Amino acid sequence: MNATSIAVRAGLKRGLLELKQSLTSPQDIGSNLFFSAILLVAMLFMRGSTVAGTNFSLGSMTLPSVLGMGVASGGLMTVTQLLAIDRDDGTLLRVKAIPNGMLGYLIGKIVRVSGMTLIAQAIVLIPGLFIFDGLATGSLGSWVTLAWVLLLGLVATMPIGAITGSLFSNPRSSGxxxxxIMGLTATSGIFYPISQFPEWLQWIGQAFPIYWLGLGMRSALLPDTMAAVEIGGSWRHLETVGVLGTWAVAGLVVAPMVLRRMARRESGSKVAARREKAMQRLS
Incomplete structure (x- = not known):
């Protein structure tokens, strides 16, 4: 067995172990439940409103959009925070000393973040299916679309999270x-159809993955008639694949280079200096 295979197996094992630890952590479980409950309550307040020009519930339309936002948040925020924490406490320095250690480390983070994201999606989606009316979940095509949008969305956003995570040496700064992200969410049509926004805001929203993840999720879970309120009056699957695919390819090319550079610049003295600063703040 070569070194790469060993690193892959170690990464998978590490990722599953970290995911298991997250699932047994009251803090992680409570955080997921808390934010999911907030989102569900917010959508409940929208249930009495309708999408402009239709009789369709705004709450029902927002549900798949929130799922897309959740995928983006998992890929961007969670990866950024995990990398910042591991850089701060010296984990990345130790990983660097192992042959193919960065490969195993990244695979472990992919497994952990993907698992956490899937669970977070389920916490919102399962009760949402019972609370909100009008969702088109009765066909196999809906679930297939949901699966490929979720997979492509993670591939498109996790490398970006790795790049931004490499820029923060302090976990608190990653906040x-x-x-x-909140600004992009506001301009990406998550809580209201983007077609109702000024045209210049529409162009900004369409440049980033959050909008396309929301659109892809809506195409999976909403009836085809609701495509009429989208830009161009269609679900634009080809454009969704194109934009998310472009972000994925760009991220997969740039992220390894950025992470290798970050790992080379890490040293024991830098980790010790960060710990000393942290102790000074606590004292």
């Missing part, structure tokens, strides 16, 4: 990423 700054929330501000641009």
């Amino acid at each position: 700054l990423l929330m501000l641009p």
Whole structure:
């Protein structure tokens, strides 16, 4: 067995172990349940409103959009925060010393984040299917579309999360990423059809993965008649694949280079300096 195969197996094992630890952590479980409950309550308040020009519930339309936002959040925010934490506590420095250690580390993070994202999606989707009316979940095609949008969305966003995570040496600083993500969410048609926004905002929203993840999820879970309120009056599957695929390819090319550079710059003295600063803040 060669070194690459060993690294892959170690990464898979590491990822499953970290996922298991997350599932047994009251803090992680409570956080997922808390944010899912907030989203469901927000959508319940929207249930009495309708999408402009239709009789369709705004809450029902928002549900798949929120699922798309959740995929983006898992790929962007979670990966960024995990990398920042592991860089701060010296985990990446230890991984660098192992042959093909970065490969195993990244595979482990992919497994963990993918598993956490799937669970977070299920926490919102399963009760949502019973709460909201009008969802088109009775065909195999809906679930197939849901699966490929989810998979492509993770591939498109996790490398971006790895790149942004390499920029933060302090886990607390990674919270700054929330501000641009909230801004992009607001302009991506997650809580209201983007076609109702000014044209310049529509172009901004369409440049980033969050909009396309929301659109892809809506195409999977909403009736075809609701495509009329989207830009161009269609679900634009080809464009969804094209944009998310472009982000995925660009991220997969750039992320390894950025991570290798970050790993080369890590040293024991830098980790010790960060720990000393942390201790000074606590004292």
